[in-house]
Amino acid sequence: MLITTPNIHDADGFYSELLDMHDGLSENESKALNARLILVLANHIGDREVLAEAMRTALD
């Protein structure tokens, strides 16, 4: 089951770390970084059903 309730402690801190990662990058570098991050996170999740549900959620 995909978790859709808040699950990140210190959401503001996470969000700011996420954006800080992009400091100084070009638009293409940022896109590439986001792609790598998605793949890293997807591997951590592993569960194919959860991943499929996550993709549907993002598409919606």
Added chain:
Amino acid sequence: MAKIFEIPLYPYTRNPDQDSPKTNRHPVIIVGAGPVGLAAAIDLAQQDIPVVVVDDNDRVSFGSRAICFAKRPLEILDRLGCGEPMVEKGVTWNIGKVFFDDRQTYEFNLLAEDGHKRPAFINLQQYYFEAYLMDRVRVLEAEGKPIEIRGKNKVVSIENNDDHVSLQIDTPDGVYQVEAEWLISCDGAGSPVRQMLGLDFVGRVFEDNFLIADVVMDADFPTERWFWFNPPFNRDQSALLHKQPDGVWRIDLQLGWDIDKAEEKKPENVIRRLKQMLGDEISFDLEWVSIYTFQCRRMEKFRHNRVLFAGDAAHQVSPFGARGANSGIQDSDNLCWKLKLVLDGIAPETLLDTYDDERIYGADENILNSSRSTDFITPKSAVSRQFRDAVLHLAEKHEFARPMVNSGRLSVPCIYSESRLNTPDSTKLPTSTRPGAPAVDAPVNEGWLLDQLNGDFKLLFVGINGESPSVAGIHLDVIEVQPGQNPVFEDRYLGDEDTAIYLIRPDQHIAARWTSYDETEIRNAILRAIGQE
């Protein structure tokens, strides 16, 4: 009828220092009769510390400016004897709504729990806020308290010496000389005192402009905070609508960086923008218009020898989160009891360095939060805008994204967890009342707890009896609470324990706590809390 901000509330009159053959020295002079300076003056005068406030103006703030006052400052104002008229006049609100484009993304309710005397927030124009503080000043004067407000008194030079501060003050009758043992500089973001002393003020400038308009209208918008990201009436920018007393509405419109300020401020352009937002059928009057940019920055230190900086003079934040005036009031709250103990010779001067420690911690927390809000509201790059819009998109349907939506993290009380004035906690009492936290309000003994924490050190005995130890020069009041009568209070102060003792500072922050009585430990905690250890 003249508006309250058009009337000189503290007109210039000649003062004894101007006619004195020698230079007089006052214990405390405060520069600036804004919210922070007046709060500090009231706090000191209530404790019989003679205080003189000088201001180059003679009336309250022009325009509404700070409008959002949080629960903690209201509690401080209660201690200063002027919370009631503010809350009565103010607009109490709890609900906030966030819109993205033309849709509501979500709403939040700030009122988390019952059992507090004061609401999460009130909206009140700064001119009323200052006027009620002035009313309180007049009451204290009538009671013979040593407080004096000098209008049209402008500091033109300052000398910061080892044991006093020397000032030259300009008035309609010319310049006079005066000295103070301590000077509190509450003279705002542009602080002339800070500039005259050549002190630093570094930080981050945000490249943006906001149009701020106070609009008088008969509208049936509910009493809520409405925030728009990228609305149809202000494309690619944000907007805020908030209610104030007297049918005045605060409207904030983000304009972007590259604008012609003089052009944007023209009434016909402001009215055009407001009509786009409100529609043609609502009629309104403009009370006040301003365009502001902002910075997030603070001084490296708030104490410089005999000069203590407070409020915007010491630190500035973006307006998102109402952390400006609210934090200034907490500065004053933190400073005044320490200054009193130092002036009375009970605490060492180094106690004032803990003002620096505790309030710099507070300022950094405010700067961090308000910078993050600003980064969310004004994305600084294409990718940060993409993430921002993704969060807003997802938040409409999915709860998980809502904590990431940041239209301002509203001011919450500062907890001095790491303060050296705290005694380390070894209890299993509730975390919300841990050392460093401001005492959490609760109904107790047929009243409110915070109304009983009225300016001295207190020992709160819950379900336990004990003597109050005498510590040199410290007046300690005892409050006793019997268990089994105040369930909300017990939830907050006992948790799973049967007994508790709390040592509470004059600013209502908790300094130490125990579950059993030990006179030596209490004595040591008091000494620690006044900087003697």
